[in-house]
Amino acid sequence: MLNKEITGMQVYYYFVCKKKLWYFSHEISMEDNSENVVLGKILDETSYKNKSKHIMIDDTISIDFLSDHNILHEVKKSRKIEEASVWQVKYYLYFLKKRGVENFKGKIDxxxxxxxxxxxxxxxxxxxxxxILNEIIDIISLDLPVKVEKKKFCKTCAYYEFCFI
Ligand code: SF4
Structure with missing residues (x-):
């Protein structure tokens, strides 16, 4: 993933946790059967069923779905880390604009x-x-993940054992 373009998920993780960004970018994945992940899968399968979902662009960004009036949508479970979601969507708009696709707005549902x-x-x-993109490149180019403070949501993170046990 290091040599590819930055994905929306990497921008999201930049705001959530820079250590998580590093793990994810180095393709270190942990099996995550947490309630959060299960809920996310159910939400994905049951919401907006009449839409074409997960529109992949340039093999880099995946837009949840598009609707009339040039709106691209990102579906989230909660507003807990809204800043990360907002920048993820702004990045999608930026990514499209750089490819000549303008006049889109984003909507977080x-x-x-x-x-x-x-x-x-x-x-x-x-x-x-x-x-942000330059900082992401700096972070993921490191040989080891950055040190970060424990956060209130660490216990629900798939990497918790990796970080703290
Ligand atoms: S457990 Fe906490 S510090 Fe470790 S990757 Fe997850 S959010 Fe980041």
Whole structure:
């Protein structure tokens, strides 16, 4: 994954946890049968069934689905780490814009909460994304994962045992 373009999930993990970003980018995966993951799979299988889902672009970003009026959607279970989701969607808009696809907006859907949030890309966001992409490359180029503080959601992370036991 190191030599490929940055994915939306890597941008998401950049905000969630930089150690997780490193593990994920080095293809270190842990079996995760947590309630969270099971719930995510069920949500994916049962929501927006009439839409074409998981639209892969350039073998790099995977958009959950598209709807009328040029809206790309990202489906999430909860608003707990909303900043990460917002930047993931801004990155999708940036990625499309760099390929000449403009005039799209993003929407984060929270079907379990019956809520949603519109996401747009500003010029400042584009500059910020370029910095983020450079930082992601720096982090994942390291031989070892960065040290990070324990977070309140570490116990529900698939890498918990890897990090703390
Ligand atoms: S357990 Fe915590 S520190 Fe370790 S990868 Fe997961 S979120 Fe990051």
């Amino acid at each position: 929270y079907p379990l909460l019956k809520q949603s949030k519109i996401v747009e890309l500003t010029e400042n966001d584009e500059k910020q994304i370029e910095k």
